[in-house]
Amino acid sequence: NAGVTQTPKFxxxxxxxxxxxxxxxxMNHNSMYWYRQDPGMGLRLIYYSASEGTTDKGEVPxxxxxxxxxxxxxxxxxESAAPSQTSVYFCASSASTLNTEAFFGQGTRLTVV
Amino acid sequence: LAKTTQPISxxxxxxxxxxxxxxxxxxxxxxxxxxxxxxxxQGPRFIIQGYKTKVTNEVASLFIPADRKSxxxxxxxxxLSDTAVYYCLVGGNTGKLIFGQGTTLQVKP
Numbered sequence: 001n002a003g004v005t006q007t008p009k010f011x012x013x014x015x016x017x018x019x020x021x022x023x024x025x026x027m028n029h030n031s032m033y034w035y036r037q038d039p040g041m042g043l044r045l046i047y048y049s050a051s052e053g054t055t056d057k058g059e060v061p062x063x064x065x066x067x068x069x070x071x072x073x074x075x076x077x078x079e080s081a082a083p084s085q086t087s088v089y090f091c092a093s094s095a096s097t098l099n100t101e102a103f104f105g106q107g108t109r110l111t112v113v
Numbered sequence: 114l115a116k117t118t119q120p121i122s123x124x125x126x127x128x129x130x131x132x133x134x135x136x137x138x139x140x141x142x143x144x145x146x147x148x149x150x151x152x153x154x155q156g157p158r159f160i161i162q163g164y165k166t167k168v169t170n171e172v173a174s175l176f177i178p179a180d181r182k183s184x185x186x187x188x189x190x191x192x193l194s195d196t197a198v199y200y201c202l203v204g205g206n207t208g209k210l211i212f213g214q215g216t217t218l219q220v221k222p
Contacts, residue, residue, distance in 0.1 A: 041214070044212070045209060045211060056209075090156045090157075092156070094210070100147040100202060100210060101159045101162060102159065102210055103159070106156060107154070107155070
């Protein structure tokens with residue numbers, strides 16, 4: 001049982017490049033989330049998807065787009081990467097938005113130079 | 114969204130009981146209180162969740178007073194492997210799981 005799988009684990013981008021972070025869960029969860037965590041800081045919610053077909057902004061959505069491709073997959077896209085987006089990105093899922101027991105992936109460490 | 118306030122850091126020694134208190138003065142009637150643990154270079158891991166009074170599992174206990182404006186995570190007899198960041202979250206009916214700064218617990222031998 002893989003849980004929440006994120007790809008890639010590491011990525012270096014040049015300023016202005018674009019990329020998509022992939023996330024997939026195999027727990028049949030309805031809700032999925034994207035967070036970023038800067039060094040020594042807590043997690044900040046970027047976007048979330050309460051259910052397949054819906055997405056909503058979190059605390060820090062600027063500079064990002066998301067797609068809930070199907071129930072399993074929730075991707076995060078950086079259209080034009082900036083050094084300020086250097087961070088560790090975590091994807092998570094939960095059974096529903098009423099359930100605060102979320103399961104996290106191992107993270108993607110992104111560096112923008 | 115109810116904001117949470119926790120101590121930035123705490124120190125303890127192996128074998129001691131550790132209590133981490135979280136303040137959430139604006140908690141809503143439908144909100145649950147949830148605690149997560151995060152080790153370096155890993156995603157957070159769910160520890161415990163409660164609505165009122167006391168909840169206990171194999172890892173920790175959660176104490177919630179009647180007014181629900183605070184909660185206390187209790188870790189019995191900590192070991193070095195309990196060194197981590199602990200987050201208190203309040204919510205459950207808005208879709209937004211908002212993490213605060215967390216409490217860095219350092220367990221010393």
